[in-house]
Amino acid sequence: MIDPVTLKAPPLVGAAQTPRITGAEVSAGGLLPADFSQVLSQLASNATQTLKTGEAMSLAGMQGKVSTQEVVSSVMEAEQTLQTAIALRDKAVAAYLELSRMAI
Numbered sequence: 001m002i003d004p005v006t007l008k009a010p011p012l013v014g015a016a017q018t019p020r021i022t023g024a025e026v027s028a029g030g031l032l033p034a035d036f037s038q039v040l041s042q043l044a045s046n047a048t049q050t051l052k053t054g055e056a057m058s059l060a061g062m063q064g065k066v067s068t069q070e071v072v073s074s075v076m077e078a079e080q081t082l083q084t085a086i087a088l089r090d091k092a093v094a095a096y097l098e099l100s101r102m103a104i
Contacts, residue, residue, distance in 0.1 A: 047081045054078025
């Protein structure tokens with residue numbers, strides 16, 4: 001059986017028991033989205049925001065408003081986010097193609 005999600009590290013020997021929270025309780029509590037489409041939607045909006053932040057930092061760096069280190073950090077984070085989005089897209093397309101080849 002799969003253990004429920006814990007919010008803390010397992011307790012040490014002799015320590016008080018850590019409370020366990022199930023996935024349904026976490027979803028109901030608003031900590032995590034309830035379904036997969038909400039997860040993807042949240043990931044897409046976070047990725048968009050990261051890319052916009054990287055672009056804004058680049059412009060601010062050219063204007064001399066922020067340090068080079070901040071610009072590089074922001075642009076590298078945006079690049080990593082874009083690479084992740086591309087990898088997810090590629091996996092989704094590969095899964096679709098695999099499903100379309102299945103015999104019915």
